[in-house]
Amino acid sequence: MNNINILWVDDEIDLLKPHILFLEKKNYNVTTCKSGTEAIEALESSTFDIVFLDENMPGLTGLETLNEIKAINNALPVVMITKSEEEYIMEEAIGNKIADYLIKPVNPNQILLSLKKNLDHSRLVSEKTTSNYQQEFRKIAMDLTMVNSYEEWANLYQKLIYWELQLEDIEDIGMFEILESQKNEANIQFGKFIDKNYPNWFDGNVDSPVMSHTLFREKIVPEISKEQPTLLIVVDNLRYDQWKAFEPVLNNYYKKEQESPYYSILPSATQYARNAIFSGLMPADMEKLHPDLWKNDTDEGGKNLHENDFLKAQLKRLGLTNIKHEYHKITSLKSGKKLADNFKSQKDNDLTVVVYNFVDMLSHSKTEMDVVKELAANDKAYRSLTLSWFKNSPLLEIIQQAQQLGFKLIITTDHGTINVKNPSKVIGDKDTSLNLRYKTGRSLTYEDKDVLVAKNPKTIHLPSITMSSSFIFAKSDLFFAYPNNYNHYVSYYRNTYQHGGVSLEEMIIPFITMSPK
Structure with a gap:
């Protein structure tokens, strides 16, 4: 680092001699001042790359000096250093576009970090964001x-x-x-x-969030009317951050009326959560009332083949048999294109339901295909891939047509997904379910600290496959692994996207209503 000129302004500058020597050893040029007035004179006669500014000084205060500095050179990064954590000082400093905000006593490495952060090529972009997040960090921690x-x-x-x-x-x-x-x-x-x-959320006397099985009744039904057709899109496996990634694209066609997160039931997995949306029932009640439609984990065959039947039964139960609806499940580019090409035929429906499976396919292909592992190596890349898909998908074509036809738009999902990092050992018999974020079966052995356990599934309205079946759900970023062939299994599934367990990413999910622009 050569020819970087630092101006350090502090009325107790002599006490900072060790910091200055540290920086000079790193080849920074440091000029010191003991007051705001001196600093302004130095800035008028010399050029500096960054200023470290004490907030609490006699004469011109740090904030007053900051205003003068910005008047001389608005682009010059200023790092405010203060003993005070008073909110108004932070807000005023940040409002004046300080580059960083350090609380005394500062150590030399903090100063060095601030220099590196503020003098790289993305300084102009980063200065506001980083300082705001530093301010917010304490609040989030609290x-x-x-x-x-x-x-x-x-x-x-x-x-x-x-x-x-x-x-x-x-x-x-x-x-x-x-x-x-x-x-x-x-x-x-x-x-x-x-x-x-x-x-406790299933106790009628306890305040509980909108969940998968109450979503249709509480959130979707009030939006359906005979005056305006409604398009309900359920994008499988859509995390809140992925929704935020492609929301700006939608804003070209629709304006947002309501955005309210809701909670996926457990397991936060498609066969449970999505069937709960369409049936308006918890899984134990689906099994009891619709034994012909519900399949347990260990049953053969597809587990989400009867969503439209569940929906018809729910509409009947809610006394909404006069609602004209159609249901479409999109599981391939071909079926998406076909619906986009024929979407005008939906204009006479009161409710058109589209279940779109792309994100689910993406998360599974990340597990199985090396090329997708490369493209979606982390959450940022995963969001980027989702956005790229959405911009070029039949789903966007469907939404554009819906806007032209005057449809109200509802976008939601059944559950999110989490990038799993750490294995948790589990042992079960041959009938134990296969999911990596939840297990159901008899005689499960597991690490207590890693799981939420339902020894009696009926307490959380889940079916019992046998009399002694229990459910366990992985917490945080854990995934279940069997002891045999453990190392191969762990390396195969680590850093893949899974769902079914307990995490913010899986359980807190978006529900958005929009009106056409």
Whole structure:
């Protein structure tokens, strides 16, 4: 690092001699000033690449000096250093586009990190985002210790996604690692919250979130009318961050009326959660009321072949037999194109339902195909791949046509998915289900700390395959692995996208209503 000129302004600059020597050994040129007035004179006579500015100085304060600096050179990065954590000082400094915000006492490595962060090629993009996230980091950390309701968890998760999307274009590995650690901590706490509260959500006397089995009745039915056709799109396996990635594309055709996250039931897996949406029932009730339509994990055959039958039964139960509806499941490019080509035929329906399976296919192909593993190596790449698909998909063509025909649009999903990183050993008999994020069967042996367990599935309205069957759900980013052939199994499934367990990514999912522009 050559010819980088630093101006360091602090009325106690003599106490910072070790920091200055440290920087000079790293080949930075450091000029020091003891007041804001001196700093302004130095800036008028010399050129600097960055300023370290003490906030609390006699004479011109740090904030006043900051205003003067910006008047001389608005693009010059200024790092505010302060003893105070008062919110108004942070807000004012950030409003003046400071490059960074450090709390005393600072150590030399913090200064060095700030220099590297602010003097690289993406400085102009990163300065506002990083300083805002640094400010927000403390608030999120505090929220994590206090969050105690399903609404607060949904808000916190949306906040984490917001910052993930803000930070994804900034080449700041340190910042991203901090965010990742916050997400991991959030998932640990969320697992405890679900463990404690989930069974109570089925008690009619307890405040509970909208969930898979109540979504249609509570959220979709109020949107259906005879005056305007409604298009309901259920994109399988769609995480909240993936929705946020392609939302801007949709904004060209539709304006958002409502966005409200809801909770997937457990297991957060297609055969349970999506059947629950269309039936309006929990799995135990589906098995009881529709034994001809419901299949358990160990039964042969497809588990989601009767969604339209479930939907018809729910419409009848809700007294909505006058609703004219059609149901379409898209599992290939060919079937998507066919619906897009013939979408005008849907205009006389009150409700057109489209289940779109692309994201589910993508997550499974990531497990099985090396090329997709390369393309979706992490969450950022996974979002990017989803966006690229959406922009070029028949689904977008269908939505464009729906807008032209005046359809109201509802977009939602059945559950999300999580990138699994760490194995958790489990032992079961030959009849144990195969899913990597949940297991059901008899005599399951598992690591207690890694799972949410339902020894009696009826307490969470799940069917019991045998009298002694239980369910276990993996928490955080864990996946279940059997001891035999363990190493091969772990290396094959690590860093793949799975669902069925307990995590923010799988359980807190988007529900959006939009009206045509």
